Amino acid sequence: MCWRIYIDDPKPAFPFLCLTVSGGHTQIVVCNSPSDLKVIGETIDDAAGEAFDKSAKILGLPYPGGPLIDKYAKEGNPARFKFPEPRVEGLDFSFSGLKTSILYFLQNAGTSLLHKEEFRATEEERQKFIDENLADICASVQDRIISILLNKLRKAADQTGIRDICIAGGVSANSGLRKGLEETGKQYGWRTFIPAFQYCTDNAAMIALTGYYKFQAKDFSPLNVEATARATW
Template sequence: MLCLGIETSCDETGVALVRDGRLIGEKLATQIDVHALFGGVVPEIASREHLKVLPALFRALIEECSIEFSEIDRIAVARGPGLLGSLLVGVNFAKALSLASNVKVLGVNHLWAHLLSPGLEQNLEFPSLGLLVSGGHTHIYRINSPESFELLGRTLDDAAGEAFDKTAKLLNFPYPGGRLVDEFGAKEKPDKRMFPVPYIHNENLDFSFSGLKTCVANYVNQNPELKIEGMVLPENEESDLSSKRNIMLSSFNYTVGETLKVKVGRALEKNSGIKSLIVAGGVAANSVVRKVMADCASRFSVPLILPPLRLCTDNAAMIAYAGYCLGKRGYYHDLSFEAIPRGRVVPTDWLSEC
C-alpha cells in the first residue's frame, strides 16, 4: 500500500509518501523565520503560509519520487487537533485530491500519529504505554493497536511544551526556545529544590504545568538580570551570570523530567502486559526527558521506543505512516469528515471496506 501524508496542523507544512510501512520520500517547509518576529505562532499567518507552499511541495514530492498519482492507495491528512485554519488548508487539499483522483481519503489523529511514528524505523508491539509530550499536550495512552488508543492521563491546563516555551520567552530567548532551554540547561547540574515537582501528590495520571510556569516566572522576575537583551544570545557573557541562568534551566528540565517519571511509572504499575514504552512529540527531543524515560523503562524492564529527533517535531511522514496502518485495515473517510481544533476530541468515525 502506498499512502500520501499531509501535515498542516500548526506551523509546519509537510507531505510524505509511505509504501508498505517505509518512508520513500518527504518534503517539509518550516515557518520558524516567519513567526520568530512575533515570538510564537500567529494562526492566520500560519494558514496563509500553508496555502502558499502546500501545492508546490506536493508536486515536488511526486516528481522526486517518480510516481504516478494513480499509484497512491490512500491520502492521509492530519485532521486535528491543531490550529483550525491550518488544519482546514490540509484537509481541503486532501479532499480535493481525493475528489479529483477517486483515491480514498483518511483523516488522521495528529497525536496518535506522533506515537506511531517510531514504527517507520522500529517494530512496534502492542499493547504499549504511550507518552505524548508536545507544545499543546502531555498525554498518557494505553495503545492496544494502531486504531485503539485508551487515554489514561491528560493535560489539565498547560502542557510540558508550553512550560518550555514560556520559560524560554521569559528569558527573551529567540523563538523557538525549547531547544535552547535543553541546550543551556545541560551545561550545569540542577538545584533539585529550586522548583516544586507539580501535581504529583495524587493518585491520577493527569498533568498540570501551570504552577511550574508561575514558579519560573516568579524566579525570573526576582532575578531580571537573567534575561538576555534583544532576543540575541550573547557570545561572551559574564560567567557567573550565565552559570546562574543555566542552573535555573537545568533545574527546570529536572523538574519536568521528575513529573513525567512519576506519572509514567504510576501508569506502568497500573497497566499489566505492557510490551514497550513509546515516548513521542516535540519535547521527546529533550535530552533530560529521553534519559528519564530510559531510566523509567529500565526500572520496569520494558523497551523504550523513541522516534529519531527529526520525527519528534510535526512532520508528514508520521501522518503517512498512521494512514498506512489504518488504511491497510480498510479504514477511510468520506468527504464529509471535519477538521478538529485543539480542545475537541478527534472522533474515530472511520468507514470500513471490511
C-alpha cells in the same frame, strides 16, 4: 515512480504505553492496536512543550525556546534550584503552576527560594541573575518538567502492568527526557522505544502511516470533516 520508505527501528509490542509530549499535547496513551488507542492521562492546562517554551520566554530566550533550554541544561546543575511538582490526582498532568513558580522565582532573582521576606528584584537585577545562572536555571526547569512526566508514566506502567513504553511528539527530541526514559526503563525493567530525531517533529511519514492504518481498518471520513488540533480517541 513510487518510493517506499521503511523505518527499521525496533517497535514495541501491543499493548504498549506511549507518552505523547509536544507543544499541544501531553498524554499517556494505551495503544492496543493502530486503531485502538485509549488516553488514560492528559494535561489539564498547559502542555509540556508549552511549559518549555513559556519558561524560555520568561528567560528572554527566542522562540522556540524548548531546544535552547535543552542546550543550556547540558551545561548546568539540575539540583541547583528546586521547583515544585504539582499535585494532580490520577494520571493527569498540570504545568501552569510550575510556569507561575518559575515566573515568580525569576521576578525575585532567585531570592524567594532563599529567604522568607518579600522581595522584588529590579529589571537589572533579574537580568544579571539570569545571565549568571542561565545554565543552572535551564537544567533545573528541565529536570522538573521531566520528573513530572516520568513520575506519571511510571504510575501508569504500575497501574496497567504494561512494560513496553515509548515516547512521541516534539518534546521527545529533548535529550534529558530521552536519557531519563532510558534510565527509568532500566530501573523498572521496561522495554523502552525512543524515535530517531527526524521522527520527533510533524512529518509526512507520520501522517501517511496514520492514513495507511485507517485505510486498512476502513475508517474513512466524509469530505466535510472538521480538523482539530487536540484530537482524542
